[in-house]
Amino acid sequence: MGNIQYKDRLQKCSEMMKAAGIDVLLLAKPANMIYLTGDGRLCSFAMITQSGKVALGVPKTDVEDVKNLAHFDQIIGFEDEVGMIHSIAHFFDDFGIRQGVVGLEYTFLTQSMMGMLTHPHGKPEKVTVKDCTPIFSQLRLVKDAEEIEHIRTAAKVADAGIKAAVEAMKPGLTESQIAAEAEYTMRQSGAEEFYRTYVSSGPRTNIAHGLPTMRKVQPGDLVMIDIHPIVDGYGADLCRTVCAGKQTAEQQAAYDIYLKAQQATITKVKAGVGMAELEEIFQEIVKDAGHGGHIFGPLIHGTGLEFEEAPLPPGHAFFHGEKESAPLPANVVIAVGNCGLYPGDFGVRVEDTVVVTEKGPLVLTNYPPRLEK
Amino acid sequence: MGNIQYKDRLQKCSEMMKAAGIDVLLLAKPANMIYLTGDGRLCSFAMITQSGKVALGVPKTDVEDVKNLAHFDQIIGFEDEVGMIHSIAHFFDDFGIRQGVVGLEYTFLTQSMMGMLTHPHGKPEKVTVKDCTPIFSQLRLVKDAEEIEHIRTAAKVADAGIKAAVEAMKPGLTESQIAAEAEYTMRQSGAEEFYRTYVSSGPRTNIAHGLPTMRKVQPGDLVMIDIHPIVDGYGADLCRTVCAGKQTAEQQAAYDIYLKAQQATITKVKAGVGMAELEEIFQEIVKDAGHGGHIFGPLIHGTGLEFEEAPLPPGHAFFHGEKESAPLPANVVIAVGNCGLYPGDFGVRVEDTVVVTEKGPLVLTNYPPRLEK
Numbered sequence: 074m075g076n077i078q079y080k081d082r083l084q085k086c087s088e089m090m091k092a093a094g095i096d097v098l099l100l101a102k103p104a105n106m107i108y109l110t111g112d113g114r115l116c117s118f119a120m121i122t123q124s125g126k127v128a129l130g131v132p133k134t135d136v137e138d139v140k141n142l143a144h145f146d147q148i149i150g151f152e153d154e155v156g157m158i159h160s161i162a163h164f165f166d167d168f169g170i171r172q173g174v175v176g177l178e179y180t181f182l183t184q185s186m187m188g189m190l191t192h193p194h195g196k197p198e199k200v201t202v203k204d205c206t207p208i209f210s211q212l213r214l215v216k217d218a219e220e221i222e223h224i225r226t227a228a229k230v231a232d233a234g235i236k237a238a239v240e241a242m243k244p245g246l247t248e249s250q251i252a253a254e255a256e257y258t259m260r261q262s263g264a265e266e267f268y269r270t271y272v273s274s275g276p277r278t279n280i281a282h283g284l285p286t287m288r289k290v291q292p293g294d295l296v297m298i299d300i301h302p303i304v305d306g307y308g309a310d311l312c313r314t315v316c317a318g319k320q321t322a323e324q325q326a327a328y329d330i331y332l333k334a335q336q337a338t339i340t341k342v343k344a345g346v347g348m349a350e351l352e353e354i355f356q357e358i359v360k361d362a363g364h365g366g367h368i369f370g371p372l373i374h375g376t377g378l379e380f381e382e383a384p385l386p387p388g389h390a391f392f393h394g395e396k397e398s399a400p401l402p403a404n405v406v407i408a409v410g411n412c413g414l415y416p417g418d419f420g421v422r423v424e425d426t427v428v429v430t431e432k433g434p435l436v437l438t439n440y441p442p443r444l445e446k
Numbered sequence: 447m448g449n450i451q452y453k454d455r456l457q458k459c460s461e462m463m464k465a466a467g468i469d470v471l472l473l474a475k476p477a478n479m480i481y482l483t484g485d486g487r488l489c490s491f492a493m494i495t496q497s498g499k500v501a502l503g504v505p506k507t508d509v510e511d512v513k514n515l516a517h518f519d520q521i522i523g524f525e526d527e528v529g530m531i532h533s534i535a536h537f538f539d540d541f542g543i544r545q546g547v548v549g550l551e552y553t554f555l556t557q558s559m560m561g562m563l564t565h566p567h568g569k570p571e572k573v574t575v576k577d578c579t580p581i582f583s584q585l586r587l588v589k590d591a592e593e594i595e596h597i598r599t600a601a602k603v604a605d606a607g608i609k610a611a612v613e614a615m616k617p618g619l620t621e622s623q624i625a626a627e628a629e630y631t632m633r634q635s636g637a638e639e640f641y642r643t644y645v646s647s648g649p650r651t652n653i654a655h656g657l658p659t660m661r662k663v664q665p666g667d668l669v670m671i672d673i674h675p676i677v678d679g680y681g682a683d684l685c686r687t688v689c690a691g692k693q694t695a696e697q698q699a700a701y702d703i704y705l706k707a708q709q710a711t712i713t714k715v716k717a718g719v720g721m722a723e724l725e726e727i728f729q730e731i732v733k734d735a736g737h738g739g740h741i742f743g744p745l746i747h748g749t750g751l752e753f754e755e756a757p758l759p760p761g762h763a764f765f766h767g768e769k770e771s772a773p774l775p776a777n778v779v780i781a782v783g784n785c786g787l788y789p790g791d792f793g794v795r796v797e798d799t800v801v802v803t804e805k806g807p808l809v810l811t812n813y814p815p816r817l818e819k
């Protein structure tokens with residue numbers, strides 16, 4: 074991506090910092106650093122001033138690599154945690170910031186990391202701290218054409234990954250072995266990484282976060298597979314539920330209701346619609362079918378540099394330090410079907426990655442949703 | 447694992463809580479919850495009183511699953527974040543705790559999660575908070591026979607994974623494709639999960655955290671592969687560096703020095719030796735060979751329910767909220783070779799998982815360290 078695009082992002086960021094009363098950002102979250110500089114990695118930080126100056130601190134081993142990837146004004150390589158704190162002090166001094174407000178990522182930083190980034194040998198005493206999460210939720214909300222292309226490619230990789238997992242799935246395999254098929258194919262098909270793969274089977278499909286275990290799939294089990302490949306930093310989100318054999322009438326009925334609700338919600342995706350409104354459409358159909366109490370967690374979330382990012386539905390957003398989102402603008406990318414229908418003995422779920430456009434939904438994940446293998 | 451073992455752990459925990467002035471623990475970190483209750487999962491919490499009472503809060507979908515896996519006295523299933531806060535309030539009330547100190551995991555909780563767990567609708571006003579990280583570092587430090595068996599099995603899976611990756615590795619493959627081979631084999635060989643796989647190649651082997659990219663391996667490149675399979679919750683840590691072709695004399699020389707230092711350090715592993723002492727042996731050999739400035743980050747760390755856990759070397763420990771560790775007792779498990787030798791154009795690294803015993807080191811990972819494929 075060109076330097077001009079980063080300048081444009083920094084310009085927007087600067088305006089939001091002014092509005093939020095933040096003088097300088099001190100970032101450690103890779104996704105936010107990537108967005109503003111082109112690179113983000115573990116054990117690193119970026120300081121961004123209101124005037125758009127970018128200073129990076131990275132492990133000394135990584136300086137050359139970062140120089141090739143990032144847009145920045147200054148860089149320091151440090152040896153260890155003490156060096157990291159000293160480089161923060163150096164940049165505060167160099168920017169002439171002795172008082173004011175530094176923005177920190179409250180939804181990312183652990184208490185211990187907070188302690189490190191605000192260490193008295195780093196941060197000037199009179200500089201106070203403030204959460205900058207809402208700035209990044211807002212900044213990263215609308216995707217540009219290049220970002221959507223990355224997500225589109227990730228969605229194709231997800232289609233390939235889910236196909237491999239579904240085709241391999243059979244009684245006797247462990248959940249972990251099914252995850253292996255999806256992950257292997259995603260990496261072979263162009264994903265540089267993936268976020269955590271979920272595979273659950275049988276009664277485990279009823280739980281909220283079905284990480285794979287050594288449970289072996291039994292004949293007639295439902296199997297829920299949720300994958301998140303990353304291409305050029307951007308993720309897609311895709312979930313399918315399939316049956317290892319012949320599904321029962323009860324399983325099929327629950328699946329049909331869920332799929333109906335998910336598809337009806339996707340149909341309503343369009344610039345100007347709100348997250349709460351979309352959730353309501355989904356919930357209404359599930360409730361009308363007598364499954365009102367069988368949904369857990371938010372049904373929709375944004376996807377991009379993180380597989381789960383803003384926009385989040387109102388309640389969830391609040392507890393994740395986010396503001397309630399305004400009606401969705403065009404070119405926001407969301408995943409619809411983030412939680413399943415959990416009647417008790419089993420669960421069903423279908424999730425797709427969808428671009429919000431002026432005309433309606435543009436669905437990027439295309440593997441057919443079907444309970445039969 | 448039997449109920450008696452959990453009771454024993456709770457008993458030890460209780461003593462440490464008393465010594466630390468903590469009346470009740472409010473845990474959200476899966477590894478800590480697993481250790482004390484037998485289950486730990488995302489979006490859940492465990493409250494542990496000084497008298498050893500265990501109360502769990504989990505997504506309502508997960509109640510039955512948790513009942514099958516965990517040892518506890520009380521459980522509540524909640525619907526959402528508000529429900530989670532209310533169940534925390536309920537347990538505080540039920541335990542009769544209106545004042546005192548609640549222990550929280552400062553090295554795990556983000557600022558936002560802190561806000562949720564100490565929400566005024568949950569935590570009583572007069573209850574103050576304190577970091578409980580050191581309790582768990584101490585509690586989990588020495589592994590019992592069953593834990594060591596899990597790590598031994600994980601080490602065998604790591605051997606299988608690295609073998610698959612090394613044998614598949616050739617010019618033209620992406621780093622991601624090489625990671626795919628290791629991960630696929632680990633899941634097929636009995637891992638239920640794995641922590642993040644690192645694969646870097648060519649100049650990227652010089653960076654501190656070489657996550658796989660779409661870079662294609664070139665003839666003559668070094669390739670660094672670092673894997674962390676999980677078996678029954680426990681992880682092993684294994685890294686090998688191999689050459690995609692014929693290594694240069696410079697590459698071989700750096701590798702030989704690193705391997706010499708790593709092996710010499712492992713030889714000295716024994717109950718009663720300190721982490722700082724082991725690091726010194728490693729550093730000394732590297733320094734004597736003229737590479738003193740080419741090491742980054744801690745060389746040794748513990749492994750167990752997390753692939754990187756206590757004991758950590760002194761400096762690193764401090765910044766991760768840990769106390770400096772006492773001389774290593776028997777049955778601590780460590781990974782030796784956590785950071786590489788980074789001369790600038792390339793890096794080399796070899797890492798193995800080792801049990802500290804009264805007699806000396808018991809090396810669990812056995813794939814031969816060799817630069818030639």
